[in-house]
Amino acid sequence: MFVHITGTGSYLPERVVTNDELSQQLDTTDEWIFSHTGIHSRHIGAPEENTSDMAIKAAQNALENAGVAAEDLGNVIVATSSGDYQAFPSVACLVQDAIGAKHAGTFDLQAACAGFVTALQVARGLLQLDPRPILVIGAEMMSRIVDWKDRNTCILFGDGAGAAVLQTSDQPGGLMETTLRGDGSGSHLISRTGGTRRVEPTPEEEAAGVLPVLRMKGRAVYNFAVKIFDEVLNDLLKRSKHVFSDLAWVIPHQANSRIVESVARRMNVPLSKFFMNMETTGNTSAASIPIALDELNRSGKLKPGDLLATVAFGAGLTYGGMLFKWTGALGQV
Numbered sequence: 001m002f003v004h005i006t007g008t009g010s011y012l013p014e015r016v017v018t019n020d021e022l023s024q025q026l027d028t029t030d031e032w033i034f035s036h037t038g039i040h041s042r043h044i045g046a047p048e049e050n051t052s053d054m055a056i057k058a059a060q061n062a063l064e065n066a067g068v069a070a071e072d073l074g075n076v077i078v079a080t081s082s083g084d085y086q087a088f089p090s091v092a093c094l095v096q097d098a099i100g101a102k103h104a105g106t107f108d109l110q111a112a113c114a115g116f117v118t119a120l121q122v123a124r125g126l127l128q129l130d131p132r133p134i135l136v137i138g139a140e141m142m143s144r145i146v147d148w149k150d151r152n153t154c155i156l157f158g159d160g161a162g163a164a165v166l167q168t169s170d171q172p173g174g175l176m177e178t179t180l181r182g183d184g185s186g187s188h189l190i191s192r193t194g195g196t197r198r199v200e201p202t203p204e205e206e207a208a209g210v211l212p213v214l215r216m217k218g219r220a221v222y223n224f225a226v227k228i229f230d231e232v233l234n235d236l237l238k239r240s241k242h243v244f245s246d247l248a249w250v251i252p253h254q255a256n257s258r259i260v261e262s263v264a265r266r267m268n269v270p271l272s273k274f275f276m277n278m279e280t281t282g283n284t285s286a287a288s289i290p291i292a293l294d295e296l297n298r299s300g301k302l303k304p305g306d307l308l309a310t311v312a313f314g315a316g317l318t319y320g321g322m323l324f325k326w327t328g329a330l331g332q333v
């Protein structure tokens, strides 16, 4: 039995915030942000919009693309670190109700920016037990959890949601090798307070009333990302007995174009194979890979049978990747 991605969808909020707009409230410039990150603008959710609203739109989009009815879904999984509620109800339950997935199981999964890749692997395991189609969504409202006064972090992130429908088939292809890793020794590098752990706010944070917010040691995360990226990609290629030139596209986590450029240099491979859209989305965490995959799919740049790789990394630290053959609607390969 093979597990295929048979449809994708995405949603980005209407409002676009450019670097220039940020520089009106923050000690930064478009030149600094773009040259350090490759990000020019990001989408920011409207005040009345929630993570589930974005997830629902991406989900409907993906179901339509796959030609799958919501009531035929076996499970709805949402990868997110910025759900509507701090713990429960899950975003997946809100999506399930809104789209009419009457017979589906639901849960959220938290693996930060590696959430979508992790959710794909979990879904693949579930499909061995229950072959009904699974909807896997990455959805993040990062604008609600960053500190808009911290120029080191807030400039990086954006809001959005992406989704994929997974279906089983006898047709060879679909999801192949997966690498998933955690390294909790780096847990202090990106964190968001507000859980049971007591963290004393700094006087500035107390005064600003900004907790709980995301905190990050950017340089250390950058070094970590560059280090693990080619390790993961080489591991996937080696285990599947492929070489880099067999890949049609690499879809990296859309964190920072400099990370991707550095990886391409280190691996001595063409940068043009890496699909990047962070210039206009920023880092949408668990949503970044499915949004990019949907953009690639809808732009007509994917052909059935194309070999694709994703690599993601994020808070935890979590990281990993997946190799898969593009299917599109079942029956095309």
Ligand SMILES: CC(C)(COP(=O)(O)OP(=O)(O)OC[C@H]1O[C@@H](n2cnc3c(N)ncnc32)[C@H](O)[C@@H]1OP(=O)(O)O)[C@@H](O)C(=O)NCCC(=O)NCCS
Residues within 6 Å of the ligand: 027, 028, 029, 032, 033, 036, 037, 113, 151, 152, 155, 156, 216, 218, 219, 220, 221, 222, 255, 256, 283, 313, 314, 315
């Ligand atoms: C955050 C990041 C862009 C910072 O770039 P950097 O080259 O590492 O910059 P540094 O943190 O070393 O800071 C260099 C200087 O720029 C300043 N700076 C930081 N953000 C700035 C901004 N938005 N505008 C202007 N200056 C800024 C710093 O204050 C520092 O100034 P100083 O030298 O006077 O102290 C980069 O480290 C990065 O992208 N890291 C990975 C983060 C990431 O992807 N996280 C998500 C993972 S899922």
